[in-house]
Amino acid sequence: MFSIARVSVTATRTCPRTVKPDALTTMSPAGCPHVNGFKVDNWKQNLRVIYQCFVWSGSAETRKRKAKSCVCHMCGAHLNRLHSCLYCVFFACFAKKHIHEHAKSKRHNLAIDLLYGGIYCFMCQDYIYDKDMEQIAKEEQRKAWKMQVVTPHNSSMKGIGEKYSTWEPTKRELDLLRHNPKRRRITSNCTIGLRGLINLGNTCFMNCIVQALTHTxxxxxxxxxxRHKCEMQSNSCLVCEMSQLFQEFYSGHRSPHIPFRLLHLVWTHARHLAGYEQQDAHEFLIAALDVLHRHCKDDNGKKANNPNHCNCIIDQIFTGGLQSDVTCQVCHGVSTTIDPFWDISLDLPGSSTPFWPLSPGGDGSALNGESHTTGATTLTDCLxxxxRPEHLGSSAKIKxxxxxxxxxxxxxLTMKKLPIVACFHLKRFEHSAKLRRKITTYVSFPLELDMTPFMASSKDSRINGQYQQTVDPFNNDNKYSLFAVVNHQGTLESGHYTTFIRQHxxxxxxxxxxxxxxxxxxDVLDSEGYLLFYHKQFLEYE
Known part of the structure; x- marks a missing residue:
């Protein structure tokens, strides 16, 4: 994993910058004239402490401390481009201009971006470049990176900072940038990555999953x-084809893409999906992840055949751990097993499976901010x-x-380990000996989802199936954001798949x-919902 700090998935900027292009327009030989007011007494040591504690944290412990302490002192938010005043270490939001209000009232002109480490001057109204400050930032960043080992199983391996060096522009490159000041502004309306897919004959089930994967x-x-190093024939490797597909999606072309090579490889490696009949999108998702998983290689160069000991990109992102506790009703002994999963299939009211009666507006629903309409079921209800504990009965006795x-x-069943991307499959298609039908029950699902109540570590807080848990608002380890929804319109025999995608x-x-x-x-929240894709809001390097 390359996540070396707690990273906000919803951030609009996607990569740190050592030298900021915006700073070049304000950079002069003398630099920002307002920096000198900060450079007094022990300013270098004070700046180092801020970088060490609040910007680049080297260990898991310091990263957790940063995540808990770095909140806006005005609104309590973690996100919204949090900045710290350099004079009094006051944390506040940049997007909501809380840090601007502080700077104006206290006349503190400089603040530091806690995600990327850039210095902002409120007098210049821009991020500024100062050679001395930049040197301190680089030194502290390298120290933090050297503490990050590539894998927790081998502490002798080099740290990330030793393996990947930062880019620094040469004098020639800086001259070119100064002589060519035109820059392209990437706005929130940017549609790079959005591209339609041609239906090759009842292939909407494939197109909707491709849209979800390309926006993960x-x-x-x-x-x-x-990063994929292929040892297969390039025309038979699904990972190679997906690499090409991503290049096509993010090339900036607007014309619809024709995924004929992808369809051919799916037919080749998942023969149960071959043919022009309409297939199930959920079945295609699992088949695609399985083939990608088999065609990937882990970091040690071994083929990923064991899902329990695999470091391929598919398992890093999609694999979680499901804990099953079987409790004897006589001696109360517990037998525990943990199995990997790529998705969670949830029963719905209206199916032939008895559904647990749930009272609208219960603690779990309120926790995830889902609004109940009269008699409506929520995703939290399904989870x-x-x-919930299930009595197996006399016909299923265990030794x-x-x-x-x-x-x-x-x-x-509880969650022992949460995946980075959690996919929830709402079981709308029911197949039995007597019945084949589609369940159209509306299920309310939230934009933000907290999985804490469903963790194995939260079992002791459950009383009679109800969650009596005090939620820590500063614990973001198990919080997710919705980024894709696959829907099915029509009947079991004839229908069509579409996808909602979050671009920004x-x-x-x-x-x-x-x-x-x-x-x-x-439109998204009112949709029926078949597959729901959630991404972790914060990623912790392990």
């Missing part, structure tokens, strides 16, 4: 960084049912290792094969 941030970063005999038991924060688009249109948040 870490998967996009992996494929665009050309509560998924993780208890404590009693040394077959006894009745209860089984409970609060900017959504509907992908209907070759046609892409802008969508509102209401």
């Amino acid at each position: 941030p870490l998967l996009r970063d992996f494929f665009l960084s050309d 509560r049912r998924f993780t 208890c290792s404590g009693c040394h005999s077959y006894q009745e038991s209860t089984k409970q 924060k609060d900017q959504w688009f509907k992908c209907d094969d070759a046609i892409i249109t802008k969508a509102s948040i209401k």
